Structures are given as structure tokens and as C-alpha cells.
Amino acid sequence: MTDVVVQGLSKSFGSNQVLKALDLTVPSRQFVTLLGPSGCGKTTLLRLIAGLESATAGEIRFGDKRVDRLPPGERNIAMVFQSYALYPTMDVARNIGYGLEVRGTPKPERAEKIGTVAKVLEIAHLLLRKPKQLSGGQRQRVALGRAMARRPDIFLMDEPLSNLDAKLRAAMRGELRRFHLDLGTTTVYVTHDQLEAMTMSDLVVVMNEGVVQQIGTPEEVYGKPANLFVAGFIGTPPMNLVPAQVKNGVLTVAGTPLPVPLPPNAPAELVLGVRPQDVTMATPGEPGAIPGKVWMVELIGSERLIEVEIAPKIRVTAEVRASHRAALDDAVAVRPDPGHIHLFDPTTGRALT
Ligand code: ATP
Numbered sequence: 001m002t003d004v005v006v007q008g009l010s011k012s013f014g015s016n017q018v019l020k021a022l023d024l025t026v027p028s029r030q031f032v033t034l035l036g037p038s039g040c041g042k043t044t045l046l047r048l049i050a051g052l053e054s055a056t057a058g059e060i061r062f063g064d065k066r067v068d069r070l071p072p073g074e075r076n077i078a079m080v081f082q083s084y085a086l087y088p089t090m091d092v093a094r095n096i097g098y099g100l101e102v103r104g105t106p107k108p109e110r111a112e113k114i115g116t117v118a119k120v121l122e123i124a125h126l127l128l129r130k131p132k133q134l135s136g137g138q139r140q141r142v143a144l145g146r147a148m149a150r151r152p153d154i155f156l157m158d159e160p161l162s163n164l165d166a167k168l169r170a171a172m173r174g175e176l177r178r179f180h181l182d183l184g185t186t187t188v189y190v191t192h193d194q195l196e197a198m199t200m201s202d203l204v205v206v207m208n209e210g211v212v213q214q215i216g217t218p219e220e221v222y223g224k225p226a227n228l229f230v231a232g233f234i235g236t237p238p239m240n241l242v243p244a245q246v247k248n249g250v251l252t253v254a255g256t257p258l259p260v261p262l263p264p265n266a267p268a269e270l271v272l273g274v275r276p277q278d279v280t281m282a283t284p285g286e287p288g289a290i291p292g293k294v295w296m297v298e299l300i301g302s303e304r305l306i307e308v309e310i311a312p313k314i315r316v317t318a319e320v321r322a323s324h325r326a327a328l329d330d331a332v333a334v335r336p337d338p339g340h341i342h343l344f345d346p347t348t349g350r351a352l353t
Helices: 042-050 092-102 107-120 136-149 166-183 194-200 218-223 228-233
Strands: 004-013 016-026 031-035 057-062 077-080 154-158 186-191 203-208 211-216 240-247 250-253 256-258 269-274 279-282 290-300 303-311 314-321 331-336 342-344
Touching: 004 042, 016 042, 016 057, 016 211, 031 042, 031 194, 042 077, 042 154, 042 186, 077 136, 092 107, 092 136, 107 136, 136 166, 166 194, 186 194, 194 218, 203 218, 203 228, 211 218, 211 228, 228 240, 228 269, 228 342, 240 314, 250 269, 256 290, 279 314, 290 314, 303 331, 314 331
Parallel strands: 031 186, 031 203, 077 154, 154 186
Antiparallel strands: 004 016, 004 057, 203 211, 240 250, 240 269, 250 256, 269 342, 279 331, 290 303, 290 331, 303 314
């Protein structure tokens, strides 16, 4: 049972403060994803947990043991990198068993562990090959196998699927999730791909600019974004975020009153968020529908995105069936589903509840 506790962790490279007094608890046996835009500090945080970088301030504990001054080799972690970092001259079996070999595990025990891991990962037929004789997906499995063979307390994975093509990546997402459910090893996984985060994780940690923005289950970060950053970052196509006003106790957008219950103490100016999936098309003049003009129409497979300009430079996108026709500049209206509206304070960015 190993949870990972990070407290007040800061890291600077010269004058660039990459992590800012970050707090995070990764509960034992959970698969936790660090998700955020490029440069937000995900890899740096993972490398600090691994011991490959040292912190400027703060503490890291595995269970009740403080580890931030221990070298990587004494942390009982296994790291899987984007590049796989396999040894090119060694065959697959030796690559998988290398961590055990350097620790002096006897050969028969090593062979048994290599065999078990290879069977789980379905690479037993590849054990005598060299890395260059493998496909990207096979190399990826070998890298995972090497991490698994050591039976670490914690897996740390840095975008391990990003070098694979889209189809293989989709298959490996399912496999990784399955391995996790079978092994139950605490896992910290870095990605900027929200589909990976949403499909594999028990908990998602959304980061931006070295700060944790929200920690929650995939359902929570999607359904109850804590602030404007999370609202805009999670979800494809992105959530509509438009200015709104409270007039005589009624929420209005571009002059149209909407039947939305307001939280107590709602400021006069706020930001309304609604996902394109929760917007339907209507005709101008219908109550609860904001009139505008079709600005752009885009077909995305079985759905169509209709972007409607409701005020100068303020647009709302609706995701509708592909069979729904709309022409540029048509006079239409968009109706946000009152049951799926998010309200934010524009000053603090925080969700109003
Ligand atoms: P990506 O998704 O692009 O990998 P990330 O969220 O993992 O991004 P980090 O790799 O942690 O981001 O980098 C965060 C910031 O720290 C970046 O501005 C980066 O340039 C800087 N940085 C990372 N490592 C070093 C280093 N060794 N020396 C100096 N600056 C660094």
C-alpha cells in the first residue's frame, strides 16, 4: 500500500518557477493522471517523484516514508518513458530482466519473472529479438514489461503512448487500464491527451502553469469544472464560455433572459459555460433561445458543429446531428440546456455553486 504525498513542492530552473508550492495526494493503488498543456510542469513533477530532479522546496512521501532526499534507486519506483529507453544491444528477455539482473536476482527467478511478464503482455514469442526488430507497439510493451518485472511500489509513466499511431494508442489505452486493474500498482501517468486521461484514470490532476487547478474523477473534471481554465481545457469541442449579466435577478446573455437558477451572491457580471453537446438549435424569438447568425458550419463525422454569432465576436457552438442543415448567415437561435449550464466568476475564474 503506497500512496504518494506531495506537499508544498516548488521547483525552479534559474528564474523560471515551474512548480509553485504544489500539493497532491495520489491514493494507494490508484491510476492518477497529470494532465495539462505543454510546459505546465507535468514531467518536472514526475521526475521529482522519481528522484531524477531535486526540489527547490517541499516534501515528497511514499506512505509515511519521506523520499525526496533518496536517490532514485532507493525509491522502488519504475519509470516508463516516451522514448521507451530500451537497451539496443540486449534482446527482449534481457531488457525485461535487466532491473532484476543489476539487483542480483538469481537467474532462475529472473527467468520465471520474465516469463510471467511476457505472458501477460503477450510478447513471449519476441523474447529473443532485439529492440530494432520490433514495432513501436511491441517496444512499448517491452518497456512496460521491464517496469512490471521489478514489481515496484509505484509506476511513473511519461507519455508512454505518444509515439504510437492512433489505432495502436487506442488499443494500448485499454490494455494499460487492464494491467492496472490486474496489478493494482499505484500509478502516476503524465499526458497532455485528455482522451487518455479520461479513459484510463481513477483521478485526473489538471495542471496549468505549475499549479494544480483541480483534482477529481474524470466525471468530476468534465461535469463540474472548478474554474474557467478546467472548463476550457477539458472537453472536445471546447465548452462555450460567454459573458452573461444578472439583470433584475435574471440571467441574460446578449440581452436574452435565460431560465437558469442563480446561485446566491452571484455577481452582476459572470461567465456562462455550456458544452456544444448541451446546446440545441431553435428559431429566433423562442423563449430561452439566444438569436444570432450562423458564422461557421463544420461536419465532424456523424455530428455537425454550428457556430452562431450572438453578439459582435461572441459565438456559441452547437453540436447537432449531421442531418441538421444550416447555411452561413442564416438567422437562427441557440438554446443552452438550462440543466447543463456552468457559471463562473470572471474575476477569480472560479465556478459559482
Ligand atoms: P510537455 O507536455 O511539453 O512535456 P510538461 O508539462 O511536461 O510539458 P515540463 O517538461 O515539466 O512541462 O517543463 C515545464 C517547464 O520547465 C518548461 O518551461 C521547461 O522549459 C522547463 N524545464 C524543464 N526541464 C528543464 C531543465 N532541465 N532546465 C531548464 N528548464 C527546464
